[in-house]
Amino acid sequence: MREHLTPDRLANKIRLMRTQYQGTFLITEGDTDARVWKNLVNTRLCSVENANNKQKAIAALDILEKDNCAGVLAVVDADFERLEGNISLTPNLLMTDSHDMETMLLQSPALEKVLAEYGSEDKKNKLTKSTGQDIPTLLILPGVFIGYLRWLSLKEGLSLKFEDLSFKKFIDETTLALDKFKLIKTVKNNSQRHDLDEQILHKQIEDLKQKTHNPWSVCCGHDLICILSIGLCKAFGSCNTKQVETIILEKDLRLAYERSFFSRTELYQAILQWEAANQPFQVLASIEE
Template sequence: MRENLTADREANAIRMKRSTFAGVFLLVEGSTDKVFYERFVKKDCCNVIVISGKPSSKLKSISVLSILEKQQFQGVLAIVDADFDHLESSVPNIPNLVRTDTHDLETMLLQSLALDKVIAELGSEEKIAKFRDIRTALLDAGMPIGYLLWISKLDELNLTFNNLEFGKFIDKKTLTLDESELIQHIKNKSQAFTLKNEDLQKRIQEQRDESHDPWQVCCGHHLVEILSLGLQKAIGSMEAKKVEADALERELRLAYESSYFCQTQIYALIRRWESDNPPFKVLRGEQDKD
């Protein structure tokens, strides 16, 4: 009930801003998302608004959008992380909602050449040359974590994935993941001691499907944590504090060029939304300078 009231207040605040701003209200999930998307929007035509809350900023963003749509409020668009939406057939299509191409913003960054630029800056050229493909290594290690997160959602297990200690189940030298150690670590974090390790391992195998795109299964935050371990040993020699996940995500955002964004599906969807909702504009044109 409190969450609904909060969404109502957010929607009402946006309605009140309409008297002083005639452009688009772009809803995003967090402050880092705001920083990222503001690089590409036409600021005099688009106001980026952070919608944060529990249990999920994504759910709250959709709730705020739904309230405004029911009141026929024009010029509002929301961008949310896809999470597992692209893998689930029951997800509704919402005209004023755009989902990330991959699981989340961070996976979009890692899929792009921004990753190559960061690795070249922070990694060891000699170690990188000897190491197998870094993206493949990240995805291979991240898939079991992603599947377990998905299973927790589907089966309502309420497992905890915050503040995981990745070094306890991932080898820094090879970036290979020990699935048994992963399951035990998450069980300990979640205090879910009644769950059996073998049952969770079986569920992971059942959920696996070769048709699943790893970029949709893996959570970007998890992949960045794995990358942090890699830069300490497998592909670099950095001190842990210098390649913490938050710092790496910032480096990836800074390395991400506008040309990468223009090649994404999310860019195409926003352009289509602009065409369907004149005179509202979200993105900068080629003539707009930084």
């Protein structure tokens, strides 16, 4: 099964494939990322290999680099690495422009395409006029605080659990405003960390925040999509919950993401530079293909 794929097994698979295949191997950290990449790469010249998580992707790349296996590139989510000042020590490891692949999709015109499919233009115009904020900003405003809580948990080893949160407990369905203390309480309860003081957590988050932090690097894409789902039900749409489940929205954003959108990113330029330094290996498909 995919979860049992170890870095050694992935490296061995690529070594074996190399005996028959002379193209590039692109290692990704997850299945959903792999699906995005399969629409962006030249599939004749680049094989996308899913490592199943970030650590395995990096470890498999390290094994192959030590074996001097050429033509292997890994692309992983930046997560909080840039905010922590961590940089890749190998040119064969690249990171997303922002927190993760989902935030890259949300920053692109793919979001407008999804809003056009599920949203209400009248509701959207009314909301943006009343708040003075566009839809991406309305997602970012609550999302960034959640991101800081995630980052704080990692930095302080709090082991907070964010899986299966009910976002409606702390996100206003009409305005998308965040109740910060309801968020903290919900995450505490979800994590069975009743020992943590909510006021102290709030202060620690405020201390962690800095104006120099790019909010798209702080926010987790999944959180933003959860907020988007809520918004499409009431704030700027009239969908029912099942119509805009996060798994559906994530799929629609992937399908709406065009090669021309990707060509405007820093990651695209970094891959072009990698191709130039690793000829004859190629990764990207042309925009016209």
